[in-house]
Structure formats: C-alpha cells, structure tokens
Amino acid sequence: MGDSRQKSAPKQGTQCPPIAPACQWISTTTGRIAFDGHTWMTAIHWAADPKAKRYTPTSSHGPRGMNATTLLIAQECANLKECRPGIAYLARKLRISERTVEYHLGMLREAGLLVYRTKGGRVAQGRDEASVYERTIPLAFDEAHGIRVVGEGVQRRPVGAADAARKALGKLARKAARKVRRPRRRTPVSGQGRCTLMEGGSTGTSSAGGSIPPSETKLASGTSSHPTPKKTNRGPQKLNKVGRRHQLARQLIDNVPWLSRASAPRIAWIARHCADAGWQWQEVQAAAEEQGPIDARDSRRPSGLLAYRLKGAHKLYASTKARHLMLTAWEDSRLRERIRHQGWDGPGAAAAEQYTDTAAAAMDTIQAARQTQAVSAADLAGATEHPEGDTNIDALTRAEVLEHRQYAAQDPTYVRNLLEALGNRDARRLLTNRLVDQALVLLRLTTTEPTPAF
Structure with a gap:
C-alpha cells in the first residue's frame, strides 16, 4: 500500500476538467470515495462555485453550469444511505422535471463527483431499475488544496492538507453544513418607469414635471367615478353537493323534535342520498316516521334511528310524484291521529x-x-x-x-x-x-x- 504523506502546496486556479463517459465508473475513476455526505458536499460546493467557474459542461444543451438545483440534487443524494436516487423520486421531491434531474446528474458525473457502480435500465416486466452511484471526490479537489492521502485506488483516505488551504477548506465545510434551500423566485421589474407618481422613479426626469393638473371643477365636487365600477348585484351562491347535505341536516335538526340533539355532520352523512336526490326535510321526516311515530324521549340515539328508518328510502321513492304521495299520506295520517287523540277541531x-x-x-x-x-x-x-x-x-x-x-x-x-x-x-x-x-x-x-x- 503506497503512502503519499509528502507535503504538497495547493495549486492556485485549479480547474475541474470534464471526465469522459468511459471514466465515470467505479473501476475507471481517478477520484476517491467520499466516506460521509459532509465531505462530499464540501467538494460539491468547491466545484459549483459560480465565481471560480471550475467546471463547464461539454453538452450543447441543458444548463450552462452548476447552480442551486445541482446543490439541491446533491444534498438529496448525500442524505441517502445507499446512493441510488431514482429520477422520478428526485423530480417529485424537488418539484422539477425529470429531464432537469438527468441534466444535473450528468454534470455531477462529468465533474467526477458521481460514478456508476451499477447502471440502471429496463429489467423484467418492463420495470425501470435506478442506477447505483458512488459519491467520489475528484483528483482536482485534492490537488487544489494540497490534501495528502494514504491508500490505493478509490479507497484512498485523506490524512492532511496544506496549511495555505485550511482557511478555504473551513469555508467549504461551513457551506456544506448549511442546508441548501430553493432560491426565492423574484419577479423581474419592468424596464419602463413606474405607473404611479412616486418620488425617485426609474426615469431621470421628475414624475410630476409632465403631469397635467386636474380641473378645479372636478376638485371642488369631491366626487369621482371609477371607469370600471365593481358589480355589486351578486346573487346568492349556489350550494354544491356537500353544502346541500349540510343544509338538509340543519333543517332536520331545527324542525324535527326527535333530531334536536343529533350532530349535523352525522345527519348530513346519513341523509346524503336523499339530499343528492333533491328531497325536502318534510319528505325525509315522512319517510322516517312512515313505520310509526317517534317520541323524542324514546330516541336515545337519533342518528342511528334515522339511519335505520331511511335505509333504502331513496330507492323506494325515487320519483318526485312518489315522494309527494308519500308526504301527503303521512300528513293525512298525522292529522287523523291528532283528531283521534287530541280532539282537534278544524x-x-x-x-x-x-x-x-x-x-x-x-x-x-x-x-x-x-x-x-x-x-x-x-x-x-x-x-x-x-x-x-x-x-x-x-x-x-x-x-x-x-x-x-x-x-x-x-x-x-x-x-x-x-x-x-x-x-x-x-x-x-x-x-x-x-x-x-x-x-x-x-x-x-x-x-x-x-x-x-x-
């Protein structure tokens, strides 16, 4: 096992050259494996520095360099125990397109920060298998900071760094420790002047210099009319299906004595079929009391009693005429019962x-x-x-x-x-x-x- 503990000064202005597709595998890469996500994110921030411009993609289409989206994708890959990020998973998690994910993963491979361990593709039953990656640190990063390593191949591990690069490594470590967030989208300001009369507009002249003062007659009246006044003749909003169910439930609770202690949402769910068919609360009460009168003192659980009495009623009285006949017969039976028991005169x-x-x-x-x-x-x-x-x-x-x-x-x-x-x-x-x-x-x-x- 070789030892490279010799002192090496950092190389100023070291770039991150693009790596050919043949060298983007674990068996052909010149980089070393990053054993933790924090160390890998340090190399990511170094390669994605917009001021240094260390990496430039070779593709003629797609992003022209690493940006905040690249950092977000790398952050998700750093948090995985096994670096096996599915393209659909990253697109859904970061709310971006799958094509964008493919572009940025390709840039990470080309910069030597990701290498294939197993390349995904179509497997049996037509199912797509995700690729398995290894998080690597390119050789250009070690040369730029004078990092001394021991070991051979991809299993090399760092044992020291040049003194002149410790400050830069500290800044990169602090950046890697912070969580990368999606940048806030800002609406571009129009290049024309402001439409309102404000001091310090975008134009060089005074905003009040070319304005025409209003007429004295208009100022004296103190009234003005908007060219497009708002329409206030808005009618009542139409209830949707859920609103109609709750309206029917509230009417039943307010008007039917033995339902006064029931819960409105529960009654709305029980009478949902009747409400969807356009029943009135009188028809629901008639269908419930068709089998016999209900005393409020005997109904310990009104919602359960209503569910039992209404079972299949919306199918039995499906037409408006059938509901009208049922309601008329129920009202007539209540009238006769009142005459028989209370002696009502009328x-x-x-x-x-x-x-x-x-x-x-x-x-x-x-x-x-x-x-x-x-x-x-x-x-x-x-x-x-x-x-x-x-x-x-x-x-x-x-x-x-x-x-x-x-x-x-x-x-x-x-x-x-x-x-x-x-x-x-x-x-x-x-x-x-x-x-x-x-x-x-x-x-x-x-x-x-x-x-x-x-």
Missing part, C-alpha cells in the same frame, strides 16, 4: 267525521240486511248461511251494491270494516278486487297501525 276534523258517519251508515245498512235475512229467510231467495257464519251478500240489491262500492272508493277505512265484518272473500265479491287492493295500499301508507291480514 276542517280536517269535519271531513274525517263525515267519512266516519258515512261508514257508520253503511254498516247500519248491512246490519239491517242481516236482521232482515235472519227474520224472514223465506223471503230472500237464495239466502243461505255461510259456512263461517257470515251473511250471504246475495240478498243486497244492485243499488245497495253500487252504494257500498261508492263508499269504499271514498274511504279506505270503510273497506277495512267490511273486511272485518264479511271476510276477505265476500268483501271482494261485494267491492271488487280493485277497490279492496287500492284501499289496502292507502291504509298501509296512512295508518300507523299494522293492517290485519285476511
């Missing part, structure tokens, strides 16, 4: 009482027909007892049958009473299947009590 109560009286009169007609059949069975041709004990509806005249069907078309509860009194078979014979099915659907939508199965 136009709705009068209509409900009228329907009730009509149904009662119709039931009296049926009872009278039953009694007539029981008393004078001989006078009713074909009147027989049903196996289950009910009255045979064949005793009713055509006018009475049409009257029953008219009542059934007006009030679904009348159909329910007939189903309870006559049974499913005779009630459908009397009222037809269409009227019975229609009444059952309306009863299922309006009543809060389960419809009995017949």
